Amino acid sequence: MELPFMVATLTRRGMLKPGSPIRLVSQLNALRRWGFNLAGELRQAAARDPDRIALVDEQYGEISYQLLLTRSERLARSLQRTHGVRSGDRVGVLARNHCGLIEAIVAIALLGADSVLINTGLSGAQLAVVAEEQQLGVVIHDTEFTDRMVGLPADVRRVDERGHEELVAGAPDTELTPPPRDGRTIVLTSGTTGVPKGAQRRVPGGFGPLASIIDRIPLHVGDRMMIAAPIFHTWGYAALQFAFAMRSTVVLQRRFDPADVLRALTRHRCTVLFAVPVMLQRILEVPPPADRPPLKVAAVSGSALPGALATRFMDLYGEVVYNLYGSTEVSWASIATPADLRRAPTTAGRPPHGTQLSILDRYGNPVPPGKVGRIFVGNEMLFEGYTSGTxxxxxxxxxxxxxxGHIDPDGLLFVDGRQDDMIVSGGENVFPSEVENLLAELPQVREVAVIGVPDHEYGQRLAAYLVLHPGEQLDAEAVREYVRRYRARFSVPRDVIFLPFLPRNATGKIVARDLPRHQP
Structure with missing residues (x-):
């Protein structure tokens, strides 16, 4: 990445502001010795601003950067002595968003071990498979998940919240030194089609990746950020990385409740919210507070923005929505700003600085603007592969x-759906997401999912699943007629099914395999 761009961006966001020479040297030395992983980022923040509040936690209250580092170091030393955790080992973490989760991830990184971030929605049987496939030696978990530990291999050691505190309190008085290798963060894919795979996240090599993102999403040093997105998910974890790098104050809640989030945003004067799209939808369903939160950024990722969600949110809370399109494997591909979303509410935006994006046909050739093809991405943070070796x-x-996806003549990216979601119905290519976005605009519809299902006559057909707002009514034929009015006949869903809710995983993604099926 070009040095002038990086310096200009970091300066604009307050990262190069002058400070105490002693603290500046200590800050840079922490990054030099420990790198740009989460442990190094926490160390540099504590070196520069030790008394700044790092976390606001429901259980512990306000926690300074120095205290967070001290507790994380004590946990690391105890994990090393009591459980034998060494560089290169893998430690599972199964926890909601709270201080203990952060301490665990940092402690594991301090030892050069790999954190395996476990989806809180996994069943005990799935957890047992993950523990075996990822070769976990230790699992640090919230007490509420104790019953899911019963199927783990006997040699996997468990640390619940009480054990976590005992390890912090009883830490040996030894010195931690930089490990021989950087610990990796292994994020589990969403697992919406089965047992999730482990994706090895790359450790940043410098400030370049951060500069790429904050150039498009205006985060600043010292921002007060609420991370509502689960931190075990790529987006929530990325938000934590941004926060530590920019010495921000992070507000955490164990469970998402839209009214609680609004109250916390206002109470803690948060200017930034990291969320997944369905969270913005739920926030819009509760009455807005009289004292509106001072939001400047509501950054979302993790799934497509349905219909006009972004513009409806901005109509109420200001020009604040930024939509990052990416994946666990490619990190990021593009970012849509409020201006982009006002112009085209379903756009994924444009690639940030230093990112390459191409739309290719099945032979690997670029396609012209407006034509649908496979989305390929290049940036500094492409993942290092699955833990299976693939x-x-x-x-x-x-x-x-x-x-x-496709790129319009003005350079905006639109994601048309997963490659394996596109169906062929009677010889015609059909994208379920196109119909999904259309139905999401109906005022009666709270949420919607459209998928392809088998059909004896046409090979495949569309099925639409709708959840209506309380008190609203809509019948199947009205839904079909609405689609028929705006789309081709092969896009009209034969199956229209009304449900009380859509099945979602812990990151808010719809679990298609749990949707009821009509017989073909």
């Missing part, structure tokens, strides 16, 4: 996202 297809240094 990876994703690449073309000319760009990695396949697994999505189909």
């Amino acid at each position: 990876s994703r297809e690449s073309q000319g240094g760009l990695m396949d996202t697994g999505d189909l």
